[in-house]
Amino acid sequence: MAYYLSINGAQVKAPKTLSVAVQDIDAKADRDANGLLHRDRVAIKRKLTIEWGPLTVSECSVILKAISGQFFSCSYLDPQEGSMVTKTFYTGDRTTPVYTFNPVTSEYVWQNLSADFIEQ
Numbered sequence: 001m002a003y004y005l006s007i008n009g010a011q012v013k014a015p016k017t018l019s020v021a022v023q024d025i026d027a028k029a030d031r032d033a034n035g036l037l038h039r040d041r042v043a044i045k046r047k048l049t050i051e052w053g054p055l056t057v058s059e060c061s062v063i064l065k066a067i068s069g070q071f072f073s074c075s076y077l078d079p080q081e082g083s084m085v086t087k088t089f090y091t092g093d094r095t096t097p098v099y100t101f102n103p104v105t106s107e108y109v110w111q112n113l114s115a116d117f118i119e120q
Helices: 057-066
Strands: 017-031 037-051 072-078 083-095 098-102 107-111 114-119
Touching: 017 072, 037 072, 057 107
Parallel strands: none
Antiparallel strands: 017 037, 037 114, 072 083, 083 114, 098 107
16 A cells, blocks of 8 residues: 655655554643542644655655654644644654665665654
């Protein structure tokens, strides 16, 4: 399945997988003597877990450079909103575990670039 993904306004190669976590951010959460939870939810944020399939050296470089800033914008299909949204994210570790040489195209190919995009 192909996913549309835009980083800083530029469309990048569609990832192999993209999952969206909807996360509650609490300033404080306590349980009372009856075991009931009392929360001070201050925000709802998204975390995108993304993995790409085979990428050429240049495709991999474009993605890694696009997410290298302290923050970046990303447009994606949000399951809760039911539409394309653009949010500001930062990224955690970026992992590109394997590269191979394709003798047919005489190019190196990176496999399975993965990253988490965490909403600011």
